[in-house]
Amino acid sequence: GAPARDIDRTCIDTIRxxxxxxxxxxxxxxxGTAMALAPVAYTLWQDALSYDPADPLWPARDRFVxxxxxxxxxxYSLIHLSGIRDVVDGKVVGAPSLTIDDLKQFRQIGSKTPGHPEYHHTAGVETTTxxxxxGCANSVGMAIAQKWLAARFDxxxxxxxxxxVYTLCGDGDMMEGVASEAASTAGHLKLGNLTWIYDSNRxxxxxxxxxxxxxxVAKRFDAYGWQVLVLKDANDTAGFLKLLEQAKAETTxxxxxLVHxxxxxxxxxxxxxxxAHGEPLGADEIKATKAFYGASEQDFFVxxxxxxxxxxxxxxxxxxxxKKWKELFAEYKKAYPDEAAEIELILARKLPEGWDSEIPTYKTDAKGVASRQSSGEVLNAVAAKLPWLIGGAADLAPSTKTLIKDGGAFQPAEWxxxxxxxxxxxGVREHAMGAIVNGIALAGVRPYGAGFLIFSDYMKPPIRLASLMGLPSIFVFTHDSIGVGEDGPTHQPIEQLVQLRATPGVIVLRPGDANEVAEAWRTLIPLxxxxxxLALSRQNLPTLDREKYASASGVQKGAYVLADSGKTPAVILIATxxxxxxxxxxxxxxIADGxxxxxxxxxxxxxxxxxxxxxRDEVLPPAVxxxxxxxxxxxxxxHRYVGDAGTFIGMNGFGASAPLPELLKKFGFTVDAVIAAARKQAGL
Amino acid sequence: GAPARDIDRTCIDTIRxxxxxxxxxxxxxxxGTAMALAPVAYTLWQDALSYDPADPLWPARDRFVxxxxxxxxxxYSLIHLSGIRDVVDGKVVGAPSLTIDDLKQFRQIGSKTPGHPEYHHTAGVETTTxxxxxGCANSVGMAIAQKWLAARFDxxxxxxxxxxVYTLCGDGDMMEGVASEAASTAGHLKLGNLTWIYDSNRxxxxxxxxxxxxxxVAKRFDAYGWQVLVLKDANDTAGFLKLLEQAKAETTxxxxxLVHxxxxxxxxxxxxxxxAHGEPLGADEIKATKAFYGASEQDFFVxxxxxxxxxxxxxxxxxxxxKKWKELFAEYKKAYPDEAAEIELILARKLPEGWDSEIPTYKTDAKGVASRQSSGEVLNAVAAKLPWLIGGAADLAPSTKTLIKDGGAFQPAEWxxxxxxxxxxxGVREHAMGAIVNGIALAGVRPYGAGFLIFSDYMKPPIRLASLMGLPSIFVFTHDSIGVGEDGPTHQPIEQLVQLRATPGVIVLRPGDANEVAEAWRTLIPLxxxxxxLALSRQNLPTLDREKYASASGVQKGAYVLADSGKTPAVILIATxxxxxxxxxxxxxxIADGxxxxxxxxxxxxxxxxxxxxxRDEVLPPAVxxxxxxxxxxxxxxHRYVGDAGTFIGMNGFGASAPLPELLKKFGFTVDAVIAAARKQAGL
Structure with a gap:
């Protein structure tokens, strides 16, 4: 039943x-969902959320997902009614984030009110959903970031x-595996700073x-180790507020x-x-609904x-x-200037000076080193200078070489x-890992997630969303080809590189030796x-002689001339x-053969x-x-790089299970095959 | 504790x-896992599984995943020791599936014992894992297929x-979201023919x-509606057998x-x-282990x-x-010849005669019809003649138009x-849907799964595995471009087409009008x-005049000349x-302009x-x-199709939220833009 008509009820109905x-x-x-959840969202915002509409960038704001x-x-209704200010070029401005005209432009070209909320597009939107x-999994990342920031800086x-961190989710979220993975993770990590409000509308x-x-569902969350509360009627705002208090009070x-x-x-x-889910109600039904609410018939009426x-x-x-926080931070800055400086860098997405000073240079080495291995070394060199670089793997850290030495495990004291x-x-939860990494990035902390390249398939949606949101999430994928060897075709990526390259905005780096690995990290960290x-090898790669060949700094330009005969090329060999x-x-x-x-x-x-x-024409002269x-x-x-006349040596089907040397022979990755193709291309 | 040394124990230790x-x-x-689970797998096979090693294709065999x-x-050890016979070209032969020499070739080039079990590669392997x-989600599909076949034919x-259907799974499976989705589905569907054995080795x-x-985990499965049983010690074979009996006895x-x-x-x-998880034990440890078992030191000793x-x-x-089943089927064939004939077609992956006789032909229509809509019509025309075509959507059937009219809902009586x-x-479980579809296909029943193309990202792993396994799974993806309109960039696919095209073996079809939709179904059903x-539009597409233009039957060749001036082309327009x-x-x-x-x-x-x-040269003459x-x-x-000199009109970034006409203008999908590009290409 609805509460008595009062200003709270008026606010709720206005959202509706x-x-x-x-x-x-x-x-x-x-x-439909907006109408059902208006009392819940209103109560959360109006009576519980710690959020300053005048400063949507305030770092210690509660997060609403x-x-x-x-x-x-x-x-959008809440952003408008609560008067959240706009953010332009990373700064809060005086104008509102959303005017009533913006609401009227819902889902129109160029509007600030697109069909789904987009982070960075509309002030007050904490993540793109x-x-x-x-969103559920992002919120676990946000809660992790809060715990980490508090542990480091408080x-x-x-x-x-x-x-x-408060998350509003529905039946669809509860059915998606990524939310299950994230819920299991949050329960394990004992994230007492996280509340999911589940709209059970059946x-x-x-x-x-x-x-x-x-x-x-309630029993399932109990099994994950969550506190489970139930609200029998979404319209019971007083009851809901009590549950929110219980949520805040439970810190472990x-x-x-669960809201019915x-x-x-x-x-x-x-x-x-x-x-009522996915289409307009229609004019008549709207009129009747407004009458039921006792609201004005006028459109967009506040x-x-x-x-x-x-x-x-x-x-x-x-x-x-x-205000209190800003005063506190001013005091903190005096008492802990180094820490305060770090916080300011984090919030501005800036890097500490000398962040790359320990990145190693690798000596020529014919035996070489796997790029996953050199990447682990470079990662650690960067981590030593960039204290807010944090991350991990989907239960593969010993293989992906992504452990930060002496970095400690992010765990509750109980574990x-x-x-x-x-x-x-x-854990073995690639999909949630990707979305959690994005949630961490939203707080300014710099996160990475790692796994085998084949399993990027399990986490494609959050990689795409990282790009759509403009987040500098880092994804470290090792075992990046048939180099996987004996694990066979289920574990050997074929199409994964091109699918990541085709994802707008994502930068894919597949370095060719240890010095290219170093340059790849030097390139990606400032993003x-x-x-x-990062696509990295399981197997050893020779470390090239950089006095003989060009400097690996060419990595920054995506492609560079590594070696050249000095004459107009008869053939260009392109490789990654x-x-x-x-x-x-x-x-x-x-060249020995002229x-x-x-x-x-x-x-x-x-x-x-x-x-x-x-x-580009210098590197790949169009005439060649x-x-x-x-x-x-x-x-x-x-084809874009080899052109109509060129040729490609690659994988035209799935791989196979065998030791790598056998696979290289089987699939034609031999020096002889390259030479034969090159001679043919050179017309010899 | 280990049971007394007897022939059972000897068998178990031999597997180890x-x-x-x-x-x-x-x-x-x-x-490590093979050693831990040998008693469990042995007991299941030896004392419970209904499986004839002499006929691994016997349709009514219990499935082990x-x-x-x-x-x-x-x-592989079980296949060898139980003497499962080989299958060649779809027929059981006298030779064993795996000899001891095959086991010695584990993970070697061309062997029948690749690193991970591959369906169709090794007789006795029911699915590629x-x-x-x-595998967990596949097994739900297998259980669905059994229920469906029984309901239709028994x-x-x-x-x-x-x-x-018995599935052996581990901690990794339990952490993966796809298994959570599948478990929730199996609980809902009350699949009493399904048992998961969870190896909890911590x-x-x-x-x-x-x-x-x-x-x-046990409580979580209870929440899904499963019967939950616990075995305290994996070596307790008698105890395990009792639990297997309880599993069989619970049919609802x-x-x-849960096995510790x-x-x-x-x-x-x-x-x-x-x-002990992912690397050899080493010679010394093997020697000591064999001593502990009381087994021979000899390698590969049986x-x-x-x-x-x-x-x-x-x-x-x-x-x-x-034998009993084959006799029963012979009787069935006499009593129910039509049904028996259907079963034989299903098992042979053949189609009934006239399966395509009701596929409609569409009349020229400038207003046209969305390809999702015509696809729904063609799907129904095929479904009317192909009774074992079954499928559904991830909670999007009204949008994907994939409902089989009068087909009824696959549900337990309770629902x-x-x-x-x-x-x-x-439900909203794309990933499990893909893997369940594959599980159904493994039984010969023809399945489809449907959703929005953007959400193919959520289910890429099973699409890939369908191809690796050689399964004719059908994936119907609608809302295949910015044609999505107002839902915006989170819902507008950009890179999804190329990532599916890049996946070896997958056939992607993006038909251009209703008659191409009909031909697309005519092409894919016989696979x-x-x-x-299938990539299909949300928006209407004009139905082309097929008297004026070429027949849509060209779809079968992937690309065809739809319209031509009759002269040597100055420019070729390629579109999908x-x-x-x-x-x-x-x-x-x-052409009006000459x-x-x-x-x-x-x-x-x-x-x-x-x-x-x-x-190919006829359609795209190299000289043009x-x-x-x-x-x-x-x-x-x-680039492969437009060549070095050609040009492409497409999406170079994410889409946007707006009505489609606005988006087409914004992103340059106009007739004028095509004409301008074409004239430039023609040197005009």
């Missing part, structure tokens, strides 16, 4: 009517990082959840609040139906007193808390670690607004990663494409048509 | 020693399809599972047996350690009596059951359906050994899917690449360098 109206005007969108991203109008389960009398797109989803476990709701509550015909009420509640509380630990143990993927050695060996034999060859090392397509045309590219992966995409 | 020896000889592999694929030697969680006195690659995985719920085990049980130094014991147990029981239903409701992906209409409209204006243009419709790169060079390709997706891969 704005949501209905915007979806109707756009003739597209999801009204709308994992049910399709209910975007719920969030829509693909279900991602001092007696200085509770700088003391915020809570309706999904195909109809009642009885058709597919009849498990006992995350809290799961009715989708499109108040709509006489469509409440409780799948029809009754007097609503905005003031938000200012007096959320606004006043947030302003006071944020013999500390929240100051820098090594995360994600501030896009994710990077573990295949670079084949190109170099073939080159040596070719063939004017060139080797182009091409660790990153994306960086190369961003160079001026003149540089004789080209051979070598990469133990899918041929798709290579 | 073969596994240790093979990993040692290969100097690569995972001995090794979801812990890294423990492949456990399965290794990527964790997949008659009073003819329990033809009455088998159980060890993962990074160390104790205490570092990442401390949830109460799936059963979860010690990894590498019996190895004096490495038992219970992460070191004591006398072991094979005979298997023959007397599993073998005799299986032979009797399989108001029947196991004879043809419409599966997967027997590779998966197909929703962009085909742009090419056609531009073509009309170009430009010798050609339109090539290219729904499938893969099919086109499989045509003879002569056909003026080319424009148009596809609202990543440019990567298109």
């Amino acid at each position: 009517t704005l949501s209905m109206d915007a979806v109707q005007k756009a003739n597209s969108g999801h009204p 709308l994992s049910v991203g399709h209910a975007s109008m719920l969030l 829509g693909p279900l389960g991602q 001092k007696p009398g200085f509770p700088l990082f003391d915020y809570h 309706i999904s797109i195909e109809g009642s959840t009885d058709i597919a989803f009849t498990e006992d 476990r995350p809290t799961f609040i 709701s009715v989708i499109a509550w108040g709509a006489p015909k469509k409440a409780g139906t799948a029809a 009754p007097e007193g609503v905005e003031k009420h938000f200012q007096d509640g959320l606004g006043a509380r947030g302003a006071a808390a944020s 013999n670690g500390s929240y100051a630990g820098r090594n995360l143990h994600f 501030t607004n896009r994710p990077a993927v 990663g573990s295949e670079l050695q084949l190109a170099v060996e073939a080159y040596e034999k070719l 063939v004017a060859a060139r080797v182009v090392s091409m660790p990153s397509w994306e960086l190369f494409e961003e160079q001026p045309q003149s540089y 048509k004789g080209r051979v590219a070598i990469e133990a992966a899918s041929p798709i995409g290579w | 020693t073969l596994s240790m020896d093979a990993v040692q000889k290969a100097n690569s592999g995972h001995p 090794l979801s812990v694929g890294h423990a492949s030697m456990l399965l 290794g990527p964790l969680g997949q 008659k009073p006195g003819f329990p033809l399809f009455d088998y159980h 060890i993962s690659i990074e160390g104790s599972t205490d570092i990442a995985f401390t949830e109460d 719920r799936p059963t979860f047996i 085990s010690v990894i590498a049980w019996g190895a004096p130094k490495k038992a219970g350690t992460a070191a 004591p006398e009596g072991v094979e005979k014991h298997f023959q007397d147990g599993l073998g005799a029981r299986g032979a009797a059951a399989s 108001n359906g029947s196991y004879a239903g043809r419409n599966l409701h997967f 027997t050994n590779r998966p197909a992906v 899917g929703s962009e085909l209409q742009l090419a056609v409209e531009a073509y009309e204006k170009l 430009v010798a243009a050609r339109v090539v419709s290219m729904p499938s790169w893969e099919l086109f690449e499989e045509q003879p060079q002569s056909y 360098k003026g080319r424009v390709a148009i596809e609202a997706a990543s440019p990567i891969g298109w």
Whole structure:
């Protein structure tokens, strides 16, 4: 039942009517969930959330994640009504984030109110949601970041990082495996700073959840080690506030609040139906619903007193808390100048001076070192100078070489670690790892996640979202080809490189020797607004003689001339990663035979494409048509670099289980094969 | 504690020693889990499994899934010791599937014993496993197929399809989201024919599972609605057999047996350690372990009596059951010849005559129809003639148009359906859907799974495995571009087409109008050994005039000349899917202006690449360098078709949230843009 009509109820109904109206005007969108959850979201924001609308960047703000991203109008309405200010070029400005006109532009071209909430696009949106389960897992990353920041920076009398993360999720989130993985992780890590509010409306797109989803969700979360609370009626705001207090009071476990709701509550015909999920209610139903609420019929109407009420509640509380925090931080800065300086760098996504000063240079070595191994060394050299670089693997750290030595494990005390630990143990949960890494990045802490390249398939959605959000998440993928050897085709990536390269904004780096690995890290660490993927070998790669060949600093340009005969090339050999050695060996034999060859090392397509045309033409002169590219992966995409006349040595199907030398022979990755192709290209 | 030394114990220890020896000889592999689970797997096979080693294709055999694929030697040892016969070209032959020499070739080039078990490669392997969680979800598909086959074909006195599916899984499986999704689905569907045996050894690659995985797994499965049983000691074979009986006796719920085990049980130094997971034990440790077992020191030694014991147990029981079944089926064939004929077609992966007789032909229609809509119509036309085509969507059926009309819902009676239903409701569980679809395909039933193309990202691993296994799984993906419109960039695929095209073996079809949709289905349904992906539009596509333009039957060749000026082309316009209409409209204006243009419709790169060079040169004459390709997706891969001189109109970044007409303008998908590019290409 609905509470008595008062200002709270007016605020709640205004969220509802704005949501209905915007979806109707756009003739597209999801009204039902916003209407059902308005009392829940309102109570959370107005009576619990520590958030200063005047400073949406305040670092110690509570985080609100709308994992049910399709209910975007719920969030947009709250942003508008609570008067959150806009952020331009990373700075808070006086103008509001969303005006009523912005709400009227819902889902229109160039608007600040896209169909699903987009981080960095609309101030007040903490993460991009829509693909279900991602927000849930992001929120675990945010909660990890809070714990880590507090453990590193809080001092007696200085509770700088003391915020809570709230996530609104739905049946779809609960069905997605990524949310299950994230929930298990949060329970294990005893994240008492995290609360998920689960909207159980028993309706999904195909109809009642009885058709597919009849498990006992509350019991499942109990099994994960969460505190489980239940709200019988989403409209019971007083009851909900008590549960929020219980959630805050429980600091040793995350809290799961199961809320029973009715989708499109108040709509006489469509409440409780799948029809209210993903389409406008229609003018008649809106009129009838507004009548039921006792609200004005006027479109996009905000009754007097609503905005003031938000200012007096959320606004006043947030302003006071944020003011107090800023004073506290000013004191902290005096008492702990070094730590304060670190915090400022973190929040500005800047690097400490000399962050790369310990990155090693590798000596020429024919036997060489696996690029996963040199990467582990470089990672540690960077980690020594960049204290907020934290990360881990999906239960593969000994293989991915991604452990930060002496970094400690990020664990609750119960599991013999500390929240100051820098090594995360994600378990065999690649998908959640990716989304957790993104959640950590949202706090400014620099995260990496690691695994085998083949398992990037399990975590493609968060890699894509990292790019869409402009996050500098780092993904370290080893065992990057048939170099995997005996584990066989289930573990040998073929199409993974091209699928990551095709993902807009992602920088893929596949370095060819230890010095290229060092340069790859030197290139990716300064990134501030896009994710990077490292593709690394399981097997040893010779360390090239950099006095004889060009400097590995060319990595920064994506591709560079590693070796050249000095004459106009008759053939250009292009290679990446573990295949670079084949190109170099073939080159040596070719020039010994008087063939004017060139080797182009091409660790990153994306960086190369961003160079001026003149540089690209210098590296790959358009007049030189004789080209051979070598990469133990899918041929798709290579035509661009070898051209109509060129050829490619790669993988045209799945790999096989065998020791690597056998596989190289079987699939044609031999110096002889490269030479033969090169001679043919050179017309010899 | 170990049971007294007897023939059972000898069999168990032989599995262990073969596994240790093979990993040692290969100097690569995972001995620990095989050693720990030998008593469990042995008891299941020897005393419970209904399986005839002389006929590994017997349709009513119980299924054994090794979801812990890294423990492949456990399965290979069982296949060898139980004398499973080989299958060649789909027929059982007299030779054994695996000889002792095959075990000695573990993980070697061309061997029948690759690192992870591969379906179709080794008789006795029911599904390809290794990527964790997949086997679990496959087994849910197998259990669904059994329920469906029984509901459709069993008659009073003819329990033809009455088998159980057993899955051996580990901590890694339990952590993977795909297994959580599958478990929730199996609980909902009340699959009483399914038993998962969970090896809880508390060890993962990074160390104790205490570092990442401390949830109460048993309680979680209880929450999913499973019967949960616990075995305190993996060596307690008598106790385990009782639990297997309880599992069989519970026919209204799936059963979860949690087995406490010690990894590498019996190895004096490495038992219970992460070191025993993924590397050989070493010669000394093997010697000591064999001494502990009281086994011979000899490598690959099979004591006398072991094979005979298997023959007397599993073998005799299986032979009797399989013989009885074949007699039963002979009787069934007399009583129900039509049904029997259907079963034979299913098992042979053949189609009924006239399966495509109701596929519609579409009339020219400028307004047209969305390809998801025409696909829904064609799917229904096929479904009417192909009764074992079953499938569903990840809670998107009303949008993907994949409901089989009057097909009924596949549900337990409790949820108001029947196991004879043809419409599966997967819930918002894309990843499990993909793996369940593969599990269904393994039984010969023809499955499809549907969703939005963007969410193919959530289910890439099973799409890849469908191809690796040679399964004709069908994946129907709609909302295949920025045509999604208002839902925005989180929902607009960009790189998904190229990543699916790059996956070896997968056939991607993106039809351009309703008649191409019909031809796409006509092309993909006869596939027997590779998966197909359909990419379909949300928005209407004009139905082209097929009297004026070429027949849509060209779809079968992947690309075809749709329209041509008759002269040597000055420019070729290549397009797929929703962009085909742009090419056609531009073509009309170009030829009206006297430009010798050609339109090539290219729904499938893969099919086109499989045509003879002569056909490919006919469609895309190498001498014609003026080319424009148009596809609202990543440019990567298109260079191959437009060549060095050509150009591509596509998406160079993420999409945006807006009504489609605005997006088409914003991103340059206009007839004018195509004409301008074409004229430039034609040198005009």
